[in-house]
Amino acid sequence: xxxxxxxxxxxxxxxxxxxxxxxxGEPRVGKAxxxxxxxxxxxxxxxxxGKKDSSGSGxxxxxxxxxxxxxxxxxPPVRAHRKNIxxxxxxxxxxxxxxxxxxxxxxxxxxxxxxxxxxSIRTVLDEKKLxxxxxxxxxxxxxxxxxxxxxxVGDVPWKMFAESxxxxxxxxxxxxxxxxxxxxxxxxxxxx
Amino acid sequence: MDPVRKRTKDLSKSVDxxxxxxxxxxxxxxxxxxxxxxxxxxxxxLVCKDWYNADRxxxxxxxxxxxxxxxxxxxxxxxxNIRSVTLKGKPRFSDFNLVPQNWxxxxxxxxxxxxxxxxxxEELRLKRMVVSDESLEFLANSFPGFKVLSLLSCDGFSxxxxxxxxxxxxxxxxxxxQENGIDDLGGGWLSCFPExxxxxxxxxxxxxxxxxxxxxLERLVSRCKxxxxxxxxxxxxxxxxxxxxxRAPQLMEVGTGSFQQELxxxxxxxxxxxxxxxxxxxxxxxxxxxxxxxxxxxxPACANLTYLNLSYATLQSDELSKLLPNxxxxxxxxxxxxxxxxxxxxxxxxxPLLEELRVFPADPFDQDMVHGVTESGFVAVxxxxxxxxxxxxxCRQMTNAAVATIVKNCPDFTHFRLCIMNPGxxxxxxxxxxxxxxxxxxxxxxxxxxxxxxxxxxxxxxxYIGKYAKNLETLSVAFAGSSDRGMQSVMEGCPKxxxxxxRDCPFGNEALLSGLDKYESxxxxxxxxxxxxxxxxxxxxxxxxxxxVEVIKDEESDDSxxxxxxxxxxVVGPRRDAPPFVLTL
Numbered sequence: 001x002x003x004x005x006x007x008x009x010x011x012x013x014x015x016x017x018x019x020x021x022x023x024x025g026e027p028r029v030g031k032a033x034x035x036x037x038x039x040x041x042x043x044x045x046x047x048x049x050g051k052k053d054s055s056g057s058g059x060x061x062x063x064x065x066x067x068x069x070x071x072x073x074x075x076p077p078v079r080a081h082r083k084n085i086x087x088x089x090x091x092x093x094x095x096x097x098x099x100x101x102x103x104x105x106x107x108x109x110x111x112x113x114x115x116x117x118x119x120s121i122r123t124v125l126d127e128k129k130l131x132x133x134x135x136x137x138x139x140x141x142x143x144x145x146x147x148x149x150x151x152x153v154g155d156v157p158w159k160m161f162a163e164s165x166x167x168x169x170x171x172x173x174x175x176x177x178x179x180x181x182x183x184x185x186x187x188x189x190x191x192x
Numbered sequence: 193m194d195p196v197r198k199r200t201k202d203l204s205k206s207v208d209x210x211x212x213x214x215x216x217x218x219x220x221x222x223x224x225x226x227x228x229x230x231x232x233x234x235x236x237x238l239v240c241k242d243w244y245n246a247d248r249x250x251x252x253x254x255x256x257x258x259x260x261x262x263x264x265x266x267x268x269x270x271x272x273n274i275r276s277v278t279l280k281g282k283p284r285f286s287d288f289n290l291v292p293q294n295w296x297x298x299x300x301x302x303x304x305x306x307x308x309x310x311x312x313x314e315e316l317r318l319k320r321m322v323v324s325d326e327s328l329e330f331l332a333n334s335f336p337g338f339k340v341l342s343l344l345s346c347d348g349f350s351x352x353x354x355x356x357x358x359x360x361x362x363x364x365x366x367x368x369x370q371e372n373g374i375d376d377l378g379g380g381w382l383s384c385f386p387e388x389x390x391x392x393x394x395x396x397x398x399x400x401x402x403x404x405x406x407x408x409l410e411r412l413v414s415r416c417k418x419x420x421x422x423x424x425x426x427x428x429x430x431x432x433x434x435x436x437x438x439r440a441p442q443l444m445e446v447g448t449g450s451f452q453q454e455l456x457x458x459x460x461x462x463x464x465x466x467x468x469x470x471x472x473x474x475x476x477x478x479x480x481x482x483x484x485x486x487x488x489x490x491x492p493a494c495a496n497l498t499y500l501n502l503s504y505a506t507l508q509s510d511e512l513s514k515l516l517p518n519x520x521x522x523x524x525x526x527x528x529x530x531x532x533x534x535x536x537x538x539x540x541x542x543x544p545l546l547e548e549l550r551v552f553p554a555d556p557f558d559q560d561m562v563h564g565v566t567e568s569g570f571v572a573v574x575x576x577x578x579x580x581x582x583x584x585x586x587c588r589q590m591t592n593a594a595v596a597t598i599v600k601n602c603p604d605f606t607h608f609r610l611c612i613m614n615p616g617x618x619x620x621x622x623x624x625x626x627x628x629x630x631x632x633x634x635x636x637x638x639x640x641x642x643x644x645x646x647x648x649x650x651x652x653x654x655x656y657i658g659k660y661a662k663n664l665e666t667l668s669v670a671f672a673g674s675s676d677r678g679m680q681s682v683m684e685g686c687p688k689x690x691x692x693x694x695r696d697c698p699f700g701n702e703a704l705l706s707g708l709d710k711y712e713s714x715x716x717x718x719x720x721x722x723x724x725x726x727x728x729x730x731x732x733x734x735x736x737x738x739x740x741v742e743v744i745k746d747e748e749s750d751d752s753x754x755x756x757x758x759x760x761x762x763v764v765g766p767r768r769d770a771p772p773f774v775l776t777l
Binding site (some may be wrong): 071080 | 285287288289290345371373399503530552553555556557560562563564586588611613615668670695
């Protein structure tokens, strides 16, 4: 009975680490698809209604229930009082994404006092930490600041980072090449 | 109406009977009054005229699943002695904004009749009805013995209406206000309960947004010694809930307020003690903004908990994993998908008695794919919780194989509601439709009463449902199916189907008309954004005069299209309060 969950789980892990760069929700067809440049990943509209992509269903919906921005009325079927649970929360939530993984995680920066604490939290890649030299694929944590610029994590004091950070993305080394070079010290030493 | 019974039985008939002497009416009524379930009562009334009458006179509770299926006058005529009324109004999809404002389901006309006919009315439980402040005031002043007011998903009133209830209902035992769209004009209503008022047993104002005077609340809780359910709103702090618990250690169900407050160790200890002193506590909810820091104060109460509602607490997996081993007696658990699969693994390993699990999405409308739960979390729960029979699961990916495993682990599902949030999404591993998943559900779970399907689904799913779901009563369908054949399969199968709600499916007139023989045995059918036309609906209406076929006209749509259709059986014909945008065909 556990076979499925175990094999499915490990299978999923391997697939998760593959850099397939497909849209979330789409089938993972291996390493096909074009490579997206960094700027494109930021603008990517994820989570669009998958109706249009559901080929082979033969489902021919005459009318779309969409309102503006491709948002569907009343979908998912969540009642009004549940809609704003995350938005009314206090704390400073930023989305943390990892290259190669389709899902993001929301993390409350107010819970951490230093880069060391922050970088040691687990990512969506299950057991892997944000910055873990053991996993073989080195990720470079980057963040988008108040002005919309993408910077390397660790360049400024923690407090300043926490205040100006809007979202975080772990990029593979190759992806992060275009960004400003970072000082040799901080990140690598604080993550060990 | 005079509650004195009239003897209508013709005794001469029974003298000729060579069989048993007839029961006196009083005995029959006494016996029948022990039959509680309204379905059984209904069956009882169909046996013969004597039993019909006995049920008539002895019925004190009535349940009306669709307020437009009958009129208050008819109810009053048939049942002279009603003390408790449950009424449901709008179609369920109104919860998701699919029904325009001013559609109907106003309680007032019912109250007017009840005031004349049932002066001793004690209980009113409403779901998805429109209730105005005037109605609440009228209610408060018309029924001196009024005890129970329960409003679930209602709208149209404000806290002023609650003021009237608190002021005038001297015998109130229950005030349960849940998830309503109301105007919150302040918390002063709670202070309207007079100091002499002591009868409250249930108070639920968790969904109200404004502050109540804590002092008044504390005094109310102190003097209502029979209070067993107290659910406060998020303005009540941790410190305040501690004081309330001390006043009412007899509480069985508690909904806390906000769980985020800076506490010193002494306060923390006091809270722990307070929770520990509630020996009868079996249900816990609220817990807004609860985090790992203060959650441990509830640990002393966890061993006895059977129902834990964490759906307002954005807990992470490790927080849940630490909490659950304390809660081995849980039967019902509601959580947010922030707990992720790892959190659900903890559910599977810590709560072997679990019967119901609901996993809600914390970020349902976020355009980015925020991580939640997947198929493996669901499998993990099914593996450890073999008594699971009710599930509501919002996720972003699922596989046919996982669902097959889940129902193999838990074949006793009565309610299986799976929502794969991306419409029309396939099995993410195989890219197949999710037909086999729901096929497995209906084949394996023979007791299934309620099913909600999602994901990429062809007509095959509905063929399975029609063929195997013999006990299915409620079916919810969205963004699914390939042709009319799908819906037809359901209409031709599913002998016990009562409620069918469909949105955004390619089902047209032929599908609609295939259910001709079925709709009178159902409570209602809802179809929106399908392929129905006005002509198809007219044809249905023409062939089935005892159905109300209502079309909600959408300004943007074509005149010939029937964008939103609501069909229901009724003994009173077309409703007279339909707004201009509702056409009854």
